[in-house]
Amino acid sequence: VPKGVLLGVSVGVDLTMALRTALAYFEELKISQDAWQGCAEALAKGLYSDDHVKFFCFQVLEHQIKFNVFKLISVQPEKTFIRNKAAQVFALVFITEYLTKWPKFFFDILSVAGLNPRGVDLYLRILMAIDAEVVDRDIVHSSEVMFCGLNTLIKDTMREQCIPNLVESWYQILHTYQHSNSELTCQCLEVVGAFVSWIDLNLIANERFVNMLLSHMSVEVLREEACDCLLEIINKGMDPVDKTKLVESLCQVLQTAGFFNIEQEEDVDFLARFSKLVNGMGQSLVISWTKLVKLGDMKNAQETLQAIQAKVPLMLQLLVHEDDDISLNIIGFCYDYLHVLKQLSVLTDQQKTNVEAIMLAVMKKLTYDDEYNFENEGEDEAMFVEYRKQLKLLLDRIAQVSPELLLEAVCRVFNATVQNWQSLPFMEVEVAIRLLYMLGEALPSTHGAHFSGDVTKATALQEMMRLLVNSGVSEYQHTSVTLEFFETVVRYDKYFIVEPQHIPNVLMAFLDHRGLRHTSPKVRSRTSYLFSRFVKSLHKFMNAYIEDILNRLQDLLELSPPENGLPALLTRDDQLFIFEAAGVLIVNSEYPAERKQALMRNLLAPLMDNFKILLNKLLGEQDEERQATLADCLNHAVGFASRTSKAFSNKQTVRQCGCSEVYLDCLRTFLPALSCHLQKEVLRSGIRTFLHRMIICLEEEVLPFIPTASEHMLKDCEAKDLQEFIPLINQITAKFKTQVSPFLQQIFMPLVQAIFEMLSRPAEENDQTAAMDKQMLRRSYFAFLQTVAGSGMNEVIGNQGVENIERIVFTIIQGAVDFPDPIAQKTCFIILSKLVELWGGKDGLVGFADFTYKHIVPACFMAPLKPTFDLSDAQTVLALSECAVTLKTIHLKRGPECIQYLQQEYLPSLQVAPEIIQEFCQALQQPDSKVFKNYLKVRNYFLSAFCTVVKFG
Template sequence: MKSTGSTYLRPLMVLLGVVAHMVGPITSCGYTCILWLIWILHLLNFTHLLPPPTPSQFFLCILPTLSLPYLWLFTWIFLIRVQTSRPEAEPKFVRNKATQVMALLFLAEFPEVGPSLLDEVLRIVGLSPAGVDLYLRLLLAIDGELVDRDVLHTAQCDLAIQEMRRNTTVKDGMRERSVPRLVESWLQILYTFQASNAELACLCLEVVGAYVSWIDINLIANERFISLLLGHMSVDVLRESACDCLLEIVSKGMEPRDKMELVESLSQVLEAAGFYNLQQNEDGDFLAHFSKLLCAMGQALLQSWARFGKAGAAPEAAQAFDAARAKLPVMLGLLGHSDDDISLNCCGFCYDYLHTLKQLPDVPDLQKADVEAILLAIIKKLTYDEDFNFENEGEEEVMFLDYRKQLKLLLDKVAQVAPNLLLLSVHRVVTGTLRDWKDCAFGEVELALRLLYLLGEALPAGHCGHFSGDESKASVLQDMVRTVVLSGVSHYQHCAVTLQFFETVVRYDKFFSAEPQHIPEVLVGFLDCRGLRHPNAKVRSRCSYLLSRFVKSLSKQIMPFVEEILCQVQDLLVFSPRVNGLQLALSGEDQLFLYEMAGYLVACGELAVGRKAELLGSLLGPLTAAFPPLLARLSAETDEDRQAALAESLAHAVSFASRTSKAFSSRATVRESGCADVYVACLSAFLPALACPLQRDSIRAALRSFLHRMLVCLDVELLPYLPAALQAMLSRGDTRDVLDAIPLLNQLVGKFKVQVQPLVREVFPVVLTGILGGLRLPVEENDQSAALEKQSIRRAYYTFMLALLTNGLGSIISDQGAMDAEQVLGSVVQGAMEFPDPVAQKMCFTILSRMIETWGGGDALPVFLDFVYKRVVPACFLAPLKPSFDLMDAQTTVALAECALTLKSVFQQRGPELLLFLRQDYLPSLQITPDVAQEFCQVLEQADTKVFKTYLKAFFQRAKS
């Protein structure tokens, strides 16, 4: 029988739609005919020829057959049919989707149909549960389309404006015609279903909370509604929804006096009902909602205080502040609740309260006590739970760490209001805990170290005093750091405590400048089983970074321990491929920090030149010795997993050498240290890997970085290695390889200039072919990633052209064949004119200026002059005249400034010849009057560059207006 209904239902619906079209405009007669057909269908449901259709089937089947003028009428059919259905007969998402369609229909037909549709909905549904469910979901869907910020609306500017105007019109119309009746219906629904159908009552409360933001608050904030909502606060199944509804009422924008009166009246009733005496064992879900409500109430009062203060209403401001402060005791109870979600909800009010105190000229003792109470709650809640999983952090652990960040913001605000209180409180916790740290839980010890760590950011600059070598001048902070170092707490057997210890001592590295005698103790901790050799991999990894920072920040004090540190970390710098499941103490990424630290110790240590070269050689020698055999293994390997592991090891070896070079700021420091030969040996060992076809991407990326570093550190000793390296990098000549090589070429020509002209001349055709080949590739209209890739190709190309011209290598371009040279020149003009990319346009105009300065003088070739007058000068006018050239955009303005410089460059080289061309030939072709053409030429000739830039912008603004 079900299949029969499915077979005949849609034809009957289509027939119904056809009859509706035949009826014509909606008249009383037409409406009567439709109702008769509805009753026939209803009777057929009882003949068992058709099973009763669900409401959404009924409505959605006729939807495709009808035009908009009839859609709203057939919505009524849906409403009539729904009276005999149970709301739970369909999933919620089906009901929501059906009401969303009806809401869109409501908005489309408003104001002609909208109010009458809502009236008919109210009239037809009555108080049937299914009808009320439909009605409430329809109202939520309408609100979602009008004001809900979670709903994704159009991003197009003109459509967004139209949508905003439509929404304003609908809201104004509903306020005028419908809202009072809607409010009465809500009251009726709440009274009817509060005891018999909690789901509908909660849904109605959700509707009230949604609409209260844009309807008259007096319709809701009155005796009838508030007393009803407060009654719901005592009903277990309703009180969470009642809290949310009251939260929306409290959050409604109002005048400060009205808001204060509303919040205070609500507060008095809640207090009288005992809600301010909630216990810790109260239902957590309810407390989560109630804490949000209470926080909003307190914040509303503080906002009223601020607005009263701006208005000069001192008595009202004092009243609002006292009312907000009265909420603090219950708020503090919730802030210290064992449930972090409940506590988090109260952070907003506490933060605003502290911010308010900060604005007061003086904080009385009572309010200082408030700050201390907040601080104590923060300290309590910062502590890790015993069951926190440090080895495998799950969702709960991540949520707690996020919660800790919010508490940190509160701590920062406490520091702004009462820095001395915070400093002394932390001092008390640190000294008290570290005195007996062996008997304390790990959470207490970690908390003491964490609070000390947070002081570095929380306290205002200079408040805690400076670190001094004179004990009589030592600050409280210096005393705490000394206590931490001397306490031996770094031996505590928990990874959280160990990590926090090292984080703290590195944050206060300046302490060790004042008291360097404590450096050995910290270094030993870093180097033994507490740090780099800790059983926990996370601790080892973090300590490798922190030790690098510690050494670099205390370079002078560390110098006596250079060779000892290098000796201690030697076994941790072992270079071995990670194949056959071999796991080293530190990952390759962690070893990078140790290699960088080692390079820094060698470069900055007070050692003899020969000793520095010897130490660096012993550091990098194992890499250069192991690299060729490892490369041979990769070339012979056939298993892809092993290939990847070998390639990773090769890339790490190159990266290790690169990291050691970061300590050398220039080639002078490398030469002075006597270490140049060590890096030349690395070049000899590493560069053959460029020819390896296997796993090429990761290895080549590491080698490119290494070559960039060598261009900084080495001088002419690098040149013999560059031809083979560039030839290998560009051997395939594809676009990707060329793009990867261009930054290296730019750095090369910037450093060596004419010394590398033969080399750059040799690779230039390959670069040109790869770039232009990539630019010719077709791009689909909506393929954004391909479009961005082409943009990056153009920018890289123009950067290379500019580097050649800037460093005196323009002859590489001009010496190309006539066809290639013309192609290059044309591509630059094309970049200035055709692509809406102001960054590239700016570079193109700069390139054109340099070309004109180089080749556009009195002995310029006729071919180039022809190019200047036919292509360059027109580009300076046509590009800014394009619609995509936005003169109000900052980057485009910079491009226009370069355009002005290009015209100035042509004038400086060609003088009256350019003015004659503009006045007689080109400007008239743009329909520019002789007077304006004369004015333009006069400004170009007489004004300085700055004035001409300003004039050119105004010229194009007038032309485009």
């Protein structure tokens, strides 16, 4: 680069002459292949210190980079990912410079690209990258870009300056490469589809463009992309009348070209795209019809409805197609069409025929095919399950349009199939039962409490259910049929209230080889859950069979771990449901309390016996893997006993059923496991859960066991152990209150000190798990103090000695102020309010009034002053509300003395303006506490009223 030229750019020479020379030379550099190197060298070596010279060099480099890079990539055979990354970079440059520095972006790119295949490829990739950055609604753009409207401004400018030129370039590309380069043609079709949503439709939806797209529909390698492009054109928002005309004209051309002859098309991939196109056309017409009806334009609405009707035969062909993807893609149109029919007051014969045809198609498509793998379901099976859900939505919509038609059709199919189940393939039998099952939601008035509401529907359903349970179809040797049978009898459990004589047959099916003893683990597992539901719903009708059922269940409830490596019939989770069902049968039976007790003992005694044996084995076991297996088994034993207790209620308590002693024996059996030093976490977790249940079920009878249990659970514990133990103490405290006061006073400080010790343990700075455990423990600690204070047992805290009380209250203040945890802060202010209420009066705890003014009042001001106190957070707002309650409570307990302290001492010490002090104190003295709370929220004086920010501690 000539030194004189560069120096001529700097200040201090003839500016006019220098400017002319620089501009002339800049134009020379733009077309030079290597002049940019001189500028780069000058910048790299720092040859010039003048800012104007540097800027000039950078401009040269910028220009060379823009064009040389594009030329290089558009000529060299780069890999796809390189071209995509280059396109993305150019798109980002476009966004930053198009509106200001590079208004000729597209013209420059087009001039370099020409019709060179690699140049065209990069040009099209750049356009798709720009679409992704500026237009695509599926991509989340930054709030800043969205806020400033940059994307909108870019699109508006493009419409004004270059869109017609871009469209023309697309046409030329399509015309040039449609027979010679299918990849470029498909890329271009994708670009047209992407941009058509926001450009003038007339530029695309015209004779020459549409004719070319239709010609592409006949080319095997182009037609799928052409289909997608036509769909984007159809989906463009526009006037409903114009949209109808556009769709109809396109349909006419497609039909004339033979595309509606679905049966002659063998390419399922193309048909899947074509099905999407037809779906889009149909849904667009429905949208137009809806808009026209709302506008009251009934003439055009009627014409649009006729257009919709004309598409139904094609829609049905696609819906019933053997390929599920093709069928799935048209379901949206089917659904919307049925929605249209639902809104019509009277259906024509043709419309009724269409509804029936859709219904028959749905019934056919619900059917499994031979390739479905029931034992090892993979991706294909999961897709079919999702497809079935979409078909169910159609069935539900049919029920809304014509419930009688649906019921009649299901009856016809169900009766014909189930009466001949022995000679039919499994998929036909399964779908017949499935249709009966689906009626439960499709016709909700026929289900549940309204099972017999409508005589016609109830009779039809009752007949089908009667046939189902009496036909012997539960013996069908296929898991899908078996599961559908059990699902359906449980869904229609209210049927058995009407005809309870069929309950024994169904119970036997549950209990034998068809259900809980089926060869398939999948069937056994699902049946366990369904059996539990069936028993819960109909136990009143099972009294005569209870002991027989319990005897048949006995071998399914064995606890011992598999010694021989053979898996049990039921998993542990499955057994939970069976234990619960057994408990429900016993508790709700009509037997006297003595018999209930005997049955419950028979159910739980094997658990207790096995528990003792397994615990002894665990204590002597050296192998860690074996220890874990035994502990897991012990934990499940406790869980099974807990699950049986769920059967009790306020009407049928443990005591009324005579079962107290059985569960007390369980406690005596299980609690020794707490002293086991092996697998502590697993064992303690199960026993804690059992204790929670027993506190509810046994009430005060559980209290003698709590001190020993607590002592063991507090030994060698971690933060998580403490955190999970505290809710148990809270439950006891809240339920029994003063009854447990002596125990609480005894355990209070050991528990608190254990918490303090755990919270003071050092942890690595980046150990998020440890930090979270501490946060949760801290919350549990404050929740414990809240429970004690809120249960009216202030003596529990008050009797811990002055030093301990002071330490505890300081931790509460610290929790309210110092830790950025609004949940804990809220709890702390609740505790402070309660303590002020208990001890803050004239005859309260000695010295507490001074403590209140010195520490609690400042905490109420300092907490909201913390930068972490975020009032946009809902929990923080609740914390502020409780802070307000604390100040209000102080005022209520101390009266004018509190106001005087705030007015004359505390608030002036914070340099609060006198008018703000007056305003604050007036709000505080309002009788309605809501007034003060709202004052704090609206005035937000914590963050705005003080002229000095005070730091606490």
